[in-house]
Amino acid sequence: MPDRGIVFGVLFVAMISFVVMLVEIFLPVSKKIEMNIDCRSAMLKMELEGGLSDTERHRLETRMSGQGLTNVNIGGTSWAKQGGELKLRVDADYVYSRFSSIFSRENVTLHLVYDRTSIARKVLN
């Protein structure tokens, strides 16, 4: 009976670690989606305002930091005439902890990039 208990214990721990390991795969992907959503909303503002204002840049930076992203670097067209190209590139690092083996964890740094081009909109009266 003790044999069975030990085997059950080890397998149970291994299985839980494995399941947690699998769930952790979702973390960076969901972080990238969150980043894309914030950057997309900044891009929409850029389209309407014709560029990336300092206020919007600061707001975006704050939101990126709030998401736990570090080394945030935002580059965007500051002004474009109607019909002109607008570019927004956001680079950031996401540091998270994940299982490296069944009983150990390690910090991993993932570099996330949002790079899109759009055109300054014409708002028709």
Added chain:
Amino acid sequence: MAGMKSGKARAAYGAGSGGFRYLAGIKSDRGTAAFDIVIYTALIIFVILPVFAAVFEKYLIACKAQVVKDAVDLSNISVYNAINTGSLSKTALTFDNSEVADIYRQILSKNLNLNGDLTPKGNSVAEAAVTVDSLVGYTGGFPVECPNGKTITRPAIHSLVTVPVRPGLYRQMVLSLTGRRYIEMKVHVDTDIPLDK
């Protein structure tokens, strides 16, 4: 020889005092432990892994669809630039058709990391050439129905693109059995034209 002798002696002793039953119990426990390992391994390989793989793949495909949708939406919005400003003065909203396709392809290729002919560059979400199935600008006669059956009630751009994406894990294996390499993801986006009235 001594060992064998003592083994035989222990077996003989055991037979006389119910020891065989004890040995049989040990064997059975070991057998159960091995059976447990097989069961748990099978559970991981045939249940947990496929379920997670299926969920994760669906999630990844949804993420890729979101990236493509975002790029298509940006491209739709950019088509506004092809609005014929001359006709606007006559309160008519028309598109310069020659410009529509050019602007659309240009912005789509920039946002999906494609070449000019819509074939993918190195780090594109697309695995093969992207095709623009339909691109229509609606400027009047509302309500109208777009080719995908959605009712449009305001000036809008309709587009449908097919983006070949590569699945991962199990789905890739299933797909390779059928001789295919990609999933053809059809992304349909209708974007309203922002009219400031």
